[in-house]
Amino acid sequence: ETGVTQSPTHLIKTRGQQVTLRCSSQSGHNTVSWYQQALGQGPQFIFQYYREEENGRGNFPPRFSGLQFPNYSSELNVNALELDDSALYLCASSLPGDNSPLHFGNGTRLTVT
Amino acid sequence: GDSVTQMEGPVTLSEEAFLTINCTYTATGYPSLFWYVQYPGEGLQLLLKATKADDKGSNKGFEATYRKETTSFHLEKGSVQVSDSAVYFCALFNQAGTALIFGKGTTLSVSS
Numbered sequence: 001e002t003g004v005t006q007s008p009t010h011l012i013k014t015r016g017q018q019v020t021l022r023c024s025s026q027s028g029h030n031t032v033s034w035y036q037q038a039l040g041q042g043p044q045f046i047f048q049y050y051r052e053e054e055n056g057r058g059n060f061p062p063r064f065s066g067l068q069f070p071n072y073s074s075e076l077n078v079n080a081l082e083l084d085d086s087a088l089y090l091c092a093s094s095l096p097g098d099n100s101p102l103h104f105g106n107g108t109r110l111t112v113t
Numbered sequence: 114g115d116s117v118t119q120m121e122g123p124v125t126l127s128e129e130a131f132l133t134i135n136c137t138y139t140a141t142g143y144p145s146l147f148w149y150v151q152y153p154g155e156g157l158q159l160l161l162k163a164t165k166a167d168d169k170g171s172n173k174g175f176e177a178t179y180r181k182e183t184t185s186f187h188l189e190k191g192s193v194q195v196s197d198s199a200v201y202f203c204a205l206f207n208q209a210g211t212a213l214i215f216g217k218g219t220t221l222s223v224s225s
Binding site: 004006040041043044045048055056058090092097099102103104105107 | 117144145147149154155156157158159162164202204206207209210211212213214215216217218
């Protein structure tokens with residue numbers, strides 16, 4: 001069984017630039033969620049995708065956007081990067097249905113300078 | 114709104130000591146509760162879960178019981194190992210069941 005994979009593992013960008021992070025969900029999982037984990041903090045929910053539609057969103061500005069593809073893989077796009085966007089970005093997949101446990105990838109470490 | 118509060122860390126123990134990490138929550142209704150573990154440089158791994166009051170989740174020697182009366186879900190292990198050193202997160206699903214709400218995490222360090 002293939003787990004959740006994310007790419008790239010590390011990324012350095014300059015303030016104002018745009019970034020795209022990618023995620024392949026675990027086999028059989030059609031729901032994908034993205035979380036931001038700042039250093040020393042718990043993950044914060046960004047949004048969830050189900051059937052290629054956004055299915056819930058946390059307290060993040062519109063410059064955080066996403067896509068889900070027919071094969072259930074997903075992208076997180078962040079425009080106009082700010083220094084505070086530096087964090088570990090975690091993708092998680094799950095089976096459909098409320099309260100299905102999330103299975104996380106190892107994350108992408110984004111540094112904005 | 115819904116929230117999770119965990120005990121402050123770091124928690125430092127000797128091998129074979131007893132572990133308790135406290136977790137309390139505030140939520141509407143009776144959400145599913147989870148403990149996740151994060152090893153250095155890795156993502157989060159589901160450790161255990163409980164979906165209703167008085168349920169006990171268990172895995173790898175860790176246990177936690179869903180206590181509705183005290184809105185708690187404390188993590189326990191009878192005898193910790195060096196390999197248990199990690200950051201532990203308590204979490205619950207929001208009312209819509211779409212997002213996990215995490216505590217700030219508790220760092221556990223076990224020495225031999």
